[in-house]
Amino acid sequence: MSLIEGLKWRYAAKKMNGETIPQEKLDYILEAARLAPSSSGLQPYKIFVISNKEILKKLKPMAWNQSQIVDASHVLVFASWDKYSLDRIESVFDYTVAQRGLPPETMDAYKERLWGMYKPLSSEWHAHHASKQAYISFAMAIAAAAEQKIDATPMEGFTPEEVDELLGLKEQGLQSTLILALGYRDEAEDWLVDMKKVRTPKDQFITELK
Numbered sequence: 001m002s003l004i005e006g007l008k009w010r011y012a013a014k015k016m017n018g019e020t021i022p023q024e025k026l027d028y029i030l031e032a033a034r035l036a037p038s039s040s041g042l043q044p045y046k047i048f049v050i051s052n053k054e055i056l057k058k059l060k061p062m063a064w065n066q067s068q069i070v071d072a073s074h075v076l077v078f079a080s081w082d083k084y085s086l087d088r089i090e091s092v093f094d095y096t097v098a099q100r101g102l103p104p105e106t107m108d109a110y111k112e113r114l115w116g117m118y119k120p121l122s123s124e125w126h127a128h129h130a131s132k133q134a135y136i137s138f139a140m141a142i143a144a145a146a147e148q149k150i151d152a153t154p155m156e157g158f159t160p161e162e163v164d165e166l167l168g169l170k171e172q173g174l175q176s177t178l179i180l181a182l183g184y185r186d187e188a189e190d191w192l193v194d195m196k197k198v199r200t201p202k203d204q205f206i207t208e209l210k
Contacts, residue, residue: 006146011197013151015190016071016183025148026074029182032144033076036137040114042092044081045134046174048167049074058166063158063179072153072181077167078138079174080130084118088173131177138178145182155179 026049033047050056051074060069069075081088093107118126138154145152156178163169163176187193199205 003143003147006149007143008197009149010142010146010152011192011195012153013068013181013183013185013190014153014192015186016068016073016151016153016181017186018071019073019184021073021150021182021184025150026182028148029141029144029150029152030076033137033141036140038133038136039129040110041096042084042089043133043137044084044088044130045137045177046079046172047137048077048079050077051075055166059163062162062166063155066153066155066157066181068153068155068181068183069179071186072183074182076141076180076182077163077176078134078178078180079164079167079169079172080127080134080177082130082170082173082175083123083126084115084130086115086119089115089118127175131175134177138180141180150182151185153181155181 030047030049036043038044050059053070056070056072056075059075060066063069089111093111094104097104097106142152142154158176158179160176163179164174167176169175185193
């Protein structure tokens with residue numbers, strides 16, 4: 001299935017049937033998320049992959065009792081950095097330089113310039129900027145799931161503080177940003193399954209400046 005065909009096929013499944021998705025498909029989706037671009041390549045977020053049913057039962061009321069949480073094969077929680085720091089930036093850049101076989105000081109000037117821009121900004125700006133990077137990875141995961149004909153239900157409807165506590169995110173300097181339920185649609189029970197996909201018409205959505 002091509003990407004466009006997959007995106008036409010997909011929708012946010014409202015009811016899932018509990019079947020487990022193949023590991024190779026899950027790995028494909030996660031790899032697409034891992035390869036997503038991010039500002040300065042920092043990837044200021046992590047993905048928690050949850051299939052443990054007991055944890056999912058605890059998560060469900062925190063996610064406004066959406067049934068997909070417990071009926072999905074796997075639930076991904078995208079958790080972004082709560083703030084930037086020089087240590088975090090250095091850690092990423094040091095790893096990048098080492099992987100590329102470059103001299104350790106290669107990115108020092110860029111690192112200092114970047115931290116010089118981030119340091120004066122508020123903690124709210126830091127958290128918001130990091131969460132925006134997680135959204136890019138989130139979108140890549142949704143697209144990859146569509147290619148694999150895996151249903152993916154994106155969720156912003158949850159109580160972050162409760163999810164953070166459940167997963168111990170605060171201690172890791174993280175905060176829950178997005179949830180993605182992966183699985184298979186329950187065609188007999190999902191009211192949205194046969195509805196026409198509706199998007200803004202192309203001529204209203206795209207403006208070309210030539």
